[in-house]
Amino acid sequence: MYENRWFSVNLADVELPDGRHLDHFLIRLRPVAVATVVNEAGEVLLLWRHRFITDSWGWELAAGVVEDGEDIASAAARELEEETGWRPGPLHHLMSVEPSNGLTDARHHIYWSDRGEYVGHPVDDFESDRREWVPLKVVPDLIARGEVPAANMAAALLLLHHLRLADA
Numbered sequence: 130m131y132e133n134r135w136f137s138v139n140l141a142d143v144e145l146p147d148g149r150h151l152d153h154f155l156i157r158l159r160p161v162a163v164a165t166v167v168n169e170a171g172e173v174l175l176l177w178r179h180r181f182i183t184d185s186w187g188w189e190l191a192a193g194v195v196e197d198g199e200d201i202a203s204a205a206a207r208e209l210e211e212e213t214g215w216r217p218g219p220l221h222h223l224m225s226v227e228p229s230n231g232l233t234d235a236r237h238h239i240y241w242s243d244r245g246e247y248v249g250h251p252v253d254d255f256e257s258d259r260r261e262w263v264p265l266k267v268v269p270d271l272i273a274r275g276e277v278p279a280a281n282m283a284a285a286l287l288l289l290h291h292l293r294l295a296d297a
Contacts, residue, residue, distance in 0.1 A: 163206035166245035176257035217242035
């Protein structure tokens with residue numbers, strides 16, 4: 130029904146288990162690459178940003194679409210550097226999730242590194258109000274207060290919290 134370089138909107142004829150049919154809209158999206166760094170002090174690099182669709186502010190990880198022919202981990206590293214000014218060390222795959230699989234085929238691939246190098250002011254600084262190192266130990270409280278509204282970001286941060294602080 131509509132298509133551009135980032136997504137397409139389609140209409141599918143879905144047959145239900147009882148044999149009835151219904152029209153169902155679906156949005157096909159490019160893969161999304163997400164990344165962050167957890168430093169030696171147990172802090173995670175986050176962005177405080179506004180989302181106009183929901184008119185909400187919240188903490189997020191750097192993220193963006195994977196370009197044609199681009200490796201997903203490379204895209205995650207690129208997005209992190211563009212949005213935060215930090216170049217990650219070797220990336221570790223944390224998780225891949227489908228944030229809204231009843232409406233879209235989007236897959237978000239989330240990576241993290243245990244080190245990073247500040248390379249300068251972020252090229253895409255307009256995408257967030259600020260970038261901060263936030264203690265991982267406060268992540269559950271941030272999520273409980275609604276300060277991490279995106280489900281994919283909340284899931285990734287909770288998993289990082291568990292992996293990095295479980296033995297601490």
